[in-house]
Amino acid sequence: MDNLGRRLKKIREKTRFTQEEIAGMLGVRRLVITNIENGTRKITAEELYFFSKIYGLSMEELYTGEDREKRIAKFSRTFDELSNKSQKEVLEFIEFKRKQEEK
Numbered sequence: 001m002d003n004l005g006r007r008l009k010k011i012r013e014k015t016r017f018t019q020e021e022i023a024g025m026l027g028v029r030r031l032v033i034t035n036i037e038n039g040t041r042k043i044t045a046e047e048l049y050f051f052s053k054i055y056g057l058s059m060e061e062l063y064t065g066e067d068r069e070k071r072i073a074k075f076s077r078t079f080d081e082l083s084n085k086s087q088k089e090v091l092e093f094i095e096f097k098r099k100q101e102e103k
Helices: 003-014 020-028 030-038 043-057 058-064 068-080 086-101
Strands: none
Touching: 003 030, 003 043, 003 058, 020 030, 020 043, 043 058
């Protein structure tokens, strides 16, 4: 079973959905969900998108298994290790990207 399949199964079980219910939401047969969770079938980007909507997680969180809080903690630790000059550059870059996404 691949990591993504294991994560999807674990999340499904935690949220108390059955494979049949998830299959119905995705518009596929239950066997497709079984095969994805067992790692015997690759998941498409579109399916990953629908899983993310069903479970209320980002596609990145599903794919990597790294949640937002872990990413923030990792960023914070790494950021603190930078020089003041580098920290300023990172903050300027973040502001640049934020403005770019507002467009």
